[in-house]
Amino acid sequence: MQELKNIMRNFGIVGAGGAGFPSYAKLAEGANLLLINGSECEPLLYTDYVILKNEMTMVLSGISEVLSHTGIPKALLAVKSHTAKMLGLWDGEKLAEKIYVRELPDVYPIGDEVSLIYESTGRQIKPGKLPISEGVIVYNVETMYNLARAVRFGEPITKKWLTVGGAIDNPTVIKVPIGAKISDIFKKLGIEIRDGYTVLDGGPSMGKVINPTTYSVTKTTKGILILPNDTEAIRARTVSVKMAVARAETACCQCTRCTDMCPRFLLGYPLEPHKMVRTAMGAATVMPEMVISATLCCGCGICESLSCSQGISPRAVIENYKSLLAKNKLRFNLDGDYNVRGERDYRMIPYKKWMSALGVTKFDKIADYGGEINDFSRVEIPLSSHIGAPSVPSVIDGDTVKAGDLIAKAADGLSLPQHASVDGTVTLGINKIIIDKVR
Ligand code: SF4
Ligand code: SF4
Numbered sequence: 001m002q003e004l005k006n007i008m009r010n011f012g013i014v015g016a017g018g019a020g021f022p023s024y025a026k027l028a029e030g031a032n033l034l035l036i037n038g039s040e041c042e043p044l045l046y047t048d049y050v051i052l053k054n055e056m057t058m059v060l061s062g063i064s065e066v067l068s069h070t071g072i073p074k075a076l077l078a079v080k081s082h083t084a085k086m087l088g089l090w091d092g093e094k095l096a097e098k099i100y101v102r103e104l105p106d107v108y109p110i111g112d113e114v115s116l117i118y119e120s121t122g123r124q125i126k127p128g129k130l131p132i133s134e135g136v137i138v139y140n141v142e143t144m145y146n147l148a149r150a151v152r153f154g155e156p157i158t159k160k161w162l163t164v165g166g167a168i169d170n171p172t173v174i175k176v177p178i179g180a181k182i183s184d185i186f187k188k189l190g191i192e193i194r195d196g197y198t199v200l201d202g203g204p205s206m207g208k209v210i211n212p213t214t215y216s217v218t219k220t221t222k223g224i225l226i227l228p229n230d231t232e233a234i235r236a237r238t239v240s241v242k243m244a245v246a247r248a249e250t251a252c253c254q255c256t257r258c259t260d261m262c263p264r265f266l267l268g269y270p271l272e273p274h275k276m277v278r279t280a281m282g283a284a285t286v287m288p289e290m291v292i293s294a295t296l297c298c299g300c301g302i303c304e305s306l307s308c309s310q311g312i313s314p315r316a317v318i319e320n321y322k323s324l325l326a327k328n329k330l331r332f333n334l335d336g337d338y339n340v341r342g343e344r345d346y347r348m349i350p351y352k353k354w355m356s357a358l359g360v361t362k363f364d365k366i367a368d369y370g371g372e373i374n375d376f377s378r379v380e381i382p383l384s385s386h387i388g389a390p391s392v393p394s395v396i397d398g399d400t401v402k403a404g405d406l407i408a409k410a411a412d413g414l415s416l417p418q419h420a421s422v423d424g425t426v427t428l429g430i431n432k433i434i435i436d437k438v439r
Contacts, residue, residue: 001027004069011150012157012219012416016142020220020386022416023143027070032135034066034075035120036144039104040083041111042203043355045163045223046367048141049083050173054369055145058152060096062144065151067098072137076102078120080110080351086366108354109205109300113138115263124340127269127296128332156419158403159372160217164189166204166225166363167197172370177403177421179379179435182212182224188373193226200225204233204358205301216432218385231359236305236313244316248277251310258303258314264296266344270336271296273303273314276321284321288328294321295332302349306357379421381407381433388414393433399426400438407433 007013008024015021036059040048052059063075075098079089084103089095091103102120104110114125116138123134131138142161149155160178165171168191176185182199186192193199193212200207201221212224227234258273265271271293284291297318304313325331355361384390391408401407401420408418420426424435 001029001070004066007150008147009410009416011146011155012419013143013146013150014157014219014386014416016140016146016220016222018140018220020218022386022388022414023139023147025414026132026137026139028132028137030135031070031072031132031137032074033121033137034063034070034072035117035131035136035138036063036075036077036141037111037113037116037138038077038079038083038141039111039116040080041109042205042207042223043351043358043360044165044171044225044364045203046165046171047161047163047173047222049086050367050369051141051145051161052079052083052087056095058148059141059144060099061152062146062148063099064096065147066137066139066144070137073098075099076120077141078102078104078116080104081106082351105348106351107348108351109263109298109302112263112298112300114267114298118267118340124267124338127338128334156404156417157219158419158421160219160221162217162221163223163225163367164191165223165365165367166200166227166360168226171365171367173367174370175372176217177374177376177379178217178219179381179421180217180373180376181378181380182210182215182217184376185217185224185373186212188375191226196229197226198229198234198238200227200233200237204231204360205305205354206299207237209237216380216382218382220385227360227363232305233358233360236301236315239313239316241316241320244313245281245320247310247312248314248317249280252277252312253310254278255309257309258307261302261307261347261349263300263302264298266341266347268338268340269293269296270334270338273297273318276318277312277314281320284324288321288324288330291321292325292330292332292334294318295325295330297322306349306354374422376422377437379435380429381418381421381435383408383418383431383433386416388416390431391416391418393428395426395428395433397427400424401426401435
């Protein structure tokens with residue numbers, strides 16, 4: 001296991017689609033199941049689908065590496081039903097020694113680790129606990145692809161697969177160097193951003209609004225979407241905390257629908273968004289323990305984009321509480337009986353209904369692989385695209401580097417190194433390393 005940890009750490013491998021948890025830190029004794037998340041929970045993203053379609057052998061090779069180094073007896077590749085159909089896979093199919101397909105229902109939010117594990121295995125991760133508490137380690141499809149390349153070719157992570165989609169004619173999945181500027185990618189693809197449109201890093205449910213002229217591809221960029229401002233997806237992503245709190249305090253009729261539909265509540269978690277919006281922000285600031293269950297929210301957005309008829313954003317209020325709790329270093333750690341609720345089966349949100357709630361149905365076109373784009377004159381590699389301490393530069397201004405060279409070491413504790421994604425000359429920026437390509 002230590003050898004695998006070293007590989008993952010030295011090659012900078014990080015959860016490729018989520019918050020950026022360093023992959024080595026997930027490896028722990030006691031696991032009896034490896035679950036590979038290929039559910040591609042977010043609408044309009046086809047990155048994992050394209051990787052599976054084009055690079056299944058490498059993905060399976062990465063999975064086998066984890067199994068052989070850890071002694072975990074079995075792996076499940078979890079994909080949604082519609083993805084399974086497109087790839088010609090079926091539930092229970094054996095893909096390689098000890099690796100099987102797990103077909104998931106087409107519902108949202110199935111990619112959330114807690115939902116994914118329950119739906120794939122029937123195991124319930126207790127509130128505040130990690131998947132390993134139930135013997136499960138979860139990795140993303142792309143993480144397994146990256147691991148296989150690290151083991152086979154000694155390649156660190158320098159490239160990223162991502163969907164470019166939304167309100168454009170031809171959504172595509174491309175592979176680009178980490179640090180490539182989004183506006184440069186748009187230029188190469190002939191995409192113009194018109195007034196009235198917003199760009200997201202990530203999907204329409206949980207992506208974040210970015211400025212394409214200053215934002216660069218990170219190790220966790222799964223997709224870049226361009227969406228009209230009048231879609232619910234963009235409204236929900238741009239509501240200010242001040243407005244969210246004001247609406248919550250004045251317009252909530254306490255109908256409880258946000259709680260009734262909350263996937264974490266339905267999994268038995270003590271998270272009740274209707275109570276969160278009723279809690280005065282001032283009181284929570286003085287006594288943050290009273291909103292401790294906010295840390296159990298996965299940020300899916302169902303409470304704001306589907307449940308609430310009053311235009312309230314419980315998610316935005318809860319996000320604010322999460323920041324408050326993080327500042328006070330408070331985590332949920334209350335033991336108790338948390339049983340999955342019987343009504344869960346009838347309250348799952350069909351994927352198509354979720355797309356419709358976000359106003360993005362008409363933009364859903366299956367993307368195919370558009371190839372690798374490497375010709376960028378400059379890349380800007382962030383020192384902190386992972387959870388934990390930022391990487392520490394090991395180069396200085398004016399150094400010349402080759403793609404794959406180490407440019408920043410992992411800091412002490414939870415951290416990862418960074419590697420050059422193109423050949424060029426280095427300039428140290430604030431929280432990033434800039435590389436200008438040699439011409
Ligand atoms: S759904 Fe809206 S109105 Fe109903 S309890 Fe939740 S926040 Fe309040
Ligand atoms: S965003 Fe809302 S619906 Fe989703 S988990 Fe959090 S509270 Fe529940």
